[in-house]
Amino acid sequence: MPSKVPLLLLSLLSWFGTSHCCLQDPASAYRFTGAVCRLTYPAAVVLNEKTTKVIEAAFQHARYPSMKGEKSLLFIGKVMYGLDNLEIHNLSIGQSAFELHPGEGIAMEISNVSAVFKGTIQYGYGSWLVNFGHSVDFEIDSQIDLGINPKLYCGDGKVAADTTDCYLNFHKLRLHLQGDKEPNWLKKLFTDFITLTVKLVIKGQICKEINKAANILADFIQDTAEQFLTDGDISVDIGITAAPVITANYIESYHKGLTKYNNKIAVINESVFHPSQLTEDRMIYFWISDQFLNPMLKAAHQDGRFQLNVSGEELTTLLRTNLSTAMPEFIRKCLLDSASPELRLWSSSVPYLNSSILGTTIWVQASGQLHCESQGTPVLFFQTSMAVDITTSYVNKKVLLQGHPTEISVFRAELPLQDQQLYDEALEFIKEAVVKIGTPKVLSVLGVELTRLLDKQGLYQFDLFNPEVLPRDGFVVIQMDFGFPHHLLVEFLKRTLQ
Ligand SMILES: *[C@@H]1O[C@H](CO)[C@@H](O)[C@H](O)[C@H]1NC(C)=O
Ligand SMILES: *[C@@H]1O[C@H](CO)[C@@H](O)[C@H](O)[C@H]1NC(C)=O
Ligand SMILES: *[C@@H]1O[C@H](CO)[C@@H](O)[C@H](O)[C@H]1NC(C)=O
Numbered sequence: 231m232p233s234k235v236p237l238l239l240l241s242l243l244s245w246f247g248t249s250h251c252c253l254q255d256p257a258s259a260y261r262f263t264g265a266v267c268r269l270t271y272p273a274a275v276v277l278n279e280k281t282t283k284v285i286e287a288a289f290q291h292a293r294y295p296s297m298k299g300e301k302s303l304l305f306i307g308k309v310m311y312g313l314d315n316l317e318i319h320n321l322s323i324g325q326s327a328f329e330l331h332p333g334e335g336i337a338m339e340i341s342n343v344s345a346v347f348k349g350t351i352q353y354g355y356g357s358w359l360v361n362f363g364h365s366v367d368f369e370i371d372s373q374i375d376l377g378i379n380p381k382l383y384c385g386d387g388k389v390a391a392d393t394t395d396c397y398l399n400f401h402k403l404r405l406h407l408q409g410d411k412e413p414n415w416l417k418k419l420f421t422d423f424i425t426l427t428v429k430l431v432i433k434g435q436i437c438k439e440i441n442k443a444a445n446i447l448a449d450f451i452q453d454t455a456e457q458f459l460t461d462g463d464i465s466v467d468i469g470i471t472a473a474p475v476i477t478a479n480y481i482e483s484y485h486k487g488l489t490k491y492n493n494k495i496a497v498i499n500e501s502v503f504h505p506s507q508l509t510e511d512r513m514i515y516f517w518i519s520d521q522f523l524n525p526m527l528k529a530a531h532q533d534g535r536f537q538l539n540v541s542g543e544e545l546t547t548l549l550r551t552n553l554s555t556a557m558p559e560f561i562r563k564c565l566l567d568s569a570s571p572e573l574r575l576w577s578s579s580v581p582y583l584n585s586s587i588l589g590t591t592i593w594v595q596a597s598g599q600l601h602c603e604s605q606g607t608p609v610l611f612f613q614t615s616m617a618v619d620i621t622t623s624y625v626n627k628k629v630l631l632q633g634h635p636t637e638i639s640v641f642r643a644e645l646p647l648q649d650q651q652l653y654d655e656a657l658e659f660i661k662e663a664v665v666k667i668g669t670p671k672v673l674s675v676l677g678v679e680l681t682r683l684l685d686k687q688g689l690y691q692f693d694l695f696n697p698e699v700l701p702r703d704g705f706v707v708i709q710m711d712f713g714f715p716h717h718l719l720v721e722f723l724k725r726t727l728q
C-alpha cells in the first residue's frame with residue numbers, strides 16, 4: 231500500500247546533532263546514549279492530522295518551470311510549443327494516512343488532492359515557427375494521489391529522512407483550452423503534450439518541495455531543540471548514536487546527550503538504556519540518563535548558576551515563616567534594624583544526582599551569608615551538606631520543583647557569638663530554616679528558571695497533557711500526550727517556507 235509520512239513527525243525525530251558516525255548495532259549504541267526520544271503511534275496520528283497542511287504548502291510553494299517541446303507532423307511540418315506561467319489554483323486535499331513499517335520506514339499516502347493548474351501554451355508551426363506566434367491559455371482539472379515512503383537514516387550524526395520514494399497517481403487530468411479556436415489536430419497534440427508534461431513537472435516539483443519542506447522543518451525542530459538546551463556557555467550535543475528504530479508502534483531515536491562547557495565535553499559510555507524501560511501507551515517519551523543530567527548540573531554549578539540573593543522586604547517576609555526554633559536575636563536585629571539585609575546562597579560543591587525507582591535525590595553542599603549592610607563582613611556564614619528528594623511536575627505551563635530534604639547537616643557556621651548554648655540554638659535555627667524556607671525557595675527559583683528555558687523557545691505553546699516525570703534506576707522517564715495547536719503549525723509554515 232502506498233503511504234505517506236507525516237512530515238512533522240519526521241521533523242520531530244530529526245532532532246539535531248553535530249557529530250560522528252552512528253553505530254550499526256543499536257545494542258552497542260545504547261551504552262553511549264544519554265537521551266532517547268520515543269514517539270508512539272498515537273503521536274504520529276496527531277502529527278499526521280497536520281500533514282495535509284504541510285502538503286498544501288508544498289504544492290503552493292512549488293515553482294513550476296517553463297517547458298518546451300517540438301514535434302514533426304505529416305503535412306504540417308514542425309510544430310514547436312512551450313508551456314509557461316503554470317500556476318496552481320483551488321487546491322484541496324482529501325486525507326492523509328500513514329503506517330509504520332517495522333525495520334523499514336514510514337508509509338504515507340495523501341489521497342484526493344484536487345487542484346486546477348492554469349497556464350499558457352505558446353506555439354508556432356509552418357511559417358510562424360521562428361518566433362512562437364500564437365498563444366492560448368489553458369486550465370487543467372486534476373485529481374491526484376500522492377505517496378511518500380520516507381526512510382529514516384543516520385546522516386551526519388543526525389536523523390535524516392530520505393523522501394526520494396515519492397510518487398503521484400493522476401486520477402484525472404482534464405485539459406480545457408481557452409477560446410477553442412485551435413484546430414482539432416492541434417488540440418490533440420496539446421492534450422498529449424500537456425498531459426505528459428504537466429505530470430512530469432508536477433511530480434518533480436512536488437516531490438522536491440516535500441523533500442525541502444521535510445528538511446526545513448527538521449532543521450527548524452533541530453535548531454529549536456539545540457537552542458533550548460543551550461543557555462549561555464552551556465550546550466548539549468544531541469547528535470545520534472544509532473539510526474532511528476521503527477517498530478509497528480513507535481519510532482525511537484538515540485541521542486548522545488553530552489554537555490559541553492568551557493571547551494570540555496562530557497563522556498557517556500556506560501549508559502543503562504534498554505528499550506524495555508519505556509512503555510508504548512503515551513504519545514511521547516524522553517528517556518534521560520543520570521549521566522546526562524550530572525554533567526549538566528556540574529556545568530551549571532561551575533557557571534555560577536546556583537546562586538540566589540534575597541534581600542530587603544522579600545527576605546523579611548520569607549523569614550517570617552513560622553518555625554519551631556526561635557530566631558536568634560542577632561538575626562532578628564539584623565533584619566529589623568538594617569536598611570538592606572541580604573542573604574546570599576550558593577552551591578559550594580558540584581551537585582550529584584541519583585535516580586532510582588524510589589525517587590531522584592540530589593546531594594549538594596550549600597553555603598550562605600547574611601549581610602546586614604550590603605558592604606562589609608557578613609553577620610552569619612554557614613555551610614550545609616544535604617540530600618534532597620526532588621519531584622518535578624508541570625502545572626499550568628509551569629515547571630514546579632519540590633524537594634524534601636532527607637539528610638541535612640550544618641557543618642560549619644561563623645556567628646558573632648561565644649556562648650555555646652546560643653551557638654547550638656543558632657545551628658538548630660539555620661537547619662530548620664534551610665529545610666523549611668531555603669530549600670523551597672531555591673527550588674521555586676529553579677522551577678521559574680526551567681520555565682524560562684521552555685518559554686524561550688515557545689515550547690510551552692504545545693498543549694501537554696498529564697506530563698509525568700518518573701524516576702527509575704539510573705535514569706528518569708518523562709512521558710506525556712500532546713496536542714498540536716493549529717496556530718503553531720501556521721506559524722511554523724510561515725517561518726519555514728516563506
Ligand atoms: C475556484 O473555485 C471557485 C469557487 O468554487 C470558482 O469560482 C473558480 O472559478 C475556481 N477557479 C478555478 C481556476 O477553477
Ligand atoms: C475526492 O474528492 C471529491 C471532490 O472533492 C469527492 O467527491 C470524492 O468523494 C473524494 N473521494 C475520496 C475517496 O475521498
Ligand atoms: C568510560 O569513560 C571513562 C572516561 O573517559 C573511562 O575512564 C572509562 O574507562 C570508560 N569506560 C568504559 C566501559 O569504556
Ligand SMILES: *[C@@H]1O[C@H](CO)[C@@H](O)[C@H](O)[C@H]1NC(C)=O
Nearest residue numbers: 535536537538539574575604
Ligand atoms: C549575589 O550578590 C553577590 C554580592 O553582591 C554578587 O556577587 C552575586 O553576583 C549576586 N548573585 C546573584 C545571582 O545575583
Ligand SMILES: *[C@@H]1O[C@H](CO)[C@@H](O)[C@H](O)[C@H]1NC(C)=O
Nearest residue numbers: 550551552553554555556662
Ligand atoms: C506556629 O507553629 C507552632 C508550633 O509548630 C504552632 O503551635 C502555631 O500554631 C503556629 N502558628 C502559626 C501562626 O501558624
Ligand SMILES: *[C@@H]1O[C@H](CO)[C@@H](O)[C@H](O)[C@H]1NC(C)=O
Nearest residue numbers: 584585586587702703704705
Ligand atoms: C543510586 O541509585 C541506584 C539505583 O539506580 C542505587 O543502586 C544506588 O545505591 C544509589 N546510589 C546512591 C549513592 O544513593
